[in-house]
Amino acid sequence: MTNSTVPAVKLAGVMKRFGNFAALSDVNLDIAAGEKVVICGPSGSGKSTLIRCINHIEQHDGGEISVNGIRLDRSAASVAKVRSVTGMVFQNFNLFPHMTVLENCTLAPRSTLKLSRAKAEAQAMELLSKVRIGDQARKYPGQLSGGQQQRAAIARSLCMQPKIMLFDEPTSALDPEMVKEVLETMKALAGEGMTMICVTHEMGFAREVADRVVFMDRGSIMEQGRPDAFFSNPHTDRARQFLSQII
Ligand code: ADP
Ligand code: MG
Numbered sequence: 001m002t003n004s005t006v007p008a009v010k011l012a013g014v015m016k017r018f019g020n021f022a023a024l025s026d027v028n029l030d031i032a033a034g035e036k037v038v039i040c041g042p043s044g045s046g047k048s049t050l051i052r053c054i055n056h057i058e059q060h061d062g063g064e065i066s067v068n069g070i071r072l073d074r075s076a077a078s079v080a081k082v083r084s085v086t087g088m089v090f091q092n093f094n095l096f097p098h099m100t101v102l103e104n105c106t107l108a109p110r111s112t113l114k115l116s117r118a119k120a121e122a123q124a125m126e127l128l129s130k131v132r133i134g135d136q137a138r139k140y141p142g143q144l145s146g147g148q149q150q151r152a153a154i155a156r157s158l159c160m161q162p163k164i165m166l167f168d169e170p171t172s173a174l175d176p177e178m179v180k181e182v183l184e185t186m187k188a189l190a191g192e193g194m195t196m197i198c199v200t201h202e203m204g205f206a207r208e209v210a211d212r213v214v215f216m217d218r219g220s221i222m223e224q225g226r227p228d229a230f231f232s233n234p235h236t237d238r239a240r241q242f243l244s245q246i247i
Helices: 047-054 076-085 101-111 117-130 146-158 176-191 203-209 227-232 237-246
Strands: 009-018 021-031 036-040 062-067 086-089 164-168 195-199 212-217 220-225
Touching: 009 047, 021 047, 021 220, 036 047, 036 203, 047 062, 047 164, 047 195, 076 086, 086 146, 101 117, 101 146, 117 146, 146 176, 176 195, 176 203, 203 227, 212 227, 212 237, 220 227, 220 237
Parallel strands: 036 195, 036 212, 086 164, 164 195
Antiparallel strands: 009 021, 009 062, 212 220
């Protein structure tokens, strides 16, 4: 199921409604293993809803979603399998405030992956060092800067050994001077071959890292393409208008 011919993520005709409002309408998207996709678009266009449907934080109401060949069919088993291969990083870090950074990084590996405390801690320290906050492991999230907290959240996600990482505006809540350190961490991860789907308006990151940029508006994918093509020659008026506002 994990061979390279199986898409990492496949959405076919995906619909998501909140009441009568269509947050996603007929979304089709295939993402290959190892691919880096940046999703952009105006506020309210359905970007978060799309990536939240991929790991079933939101439940789609129509169409099909498969992750690593596992079809999300509403069964608890399919949801658990999909979550076991996906990691997610949120705008507001979502670290557990009453636990140290190290405990944040070892909780799920111990309870879900059944790693011993020693193994879970060794893995956590390795990943925290990799995101360059090994020296912060014994601190509580509130004692860290925003950039350090977000890097801790990335390390915590990686401790679950995901195949696909989902990022929902990971730098939007950060002070400008901390954006770079988080983007550097994400670039390093991209360089290791991780499949990444990033909702972000960091167009420098998109140009440098993305294989593909997907532009959404009003619950639909309006256009997609390689970053250079999308940025220099967007096809739709809406994308042109969007880019003129953010660049
Ligand atoms: P984006 O991430 O692109 O800003 P979202 O995916 O968060 O957009 O939201 C898309 C639309 O769906 C917005 O109009 C938003 O108000 C609506 N929406 C999102 N989540 C909910 C919810 N839980 N209940 C009702 N409406 C929602
Ligand atoms: Mg959003």
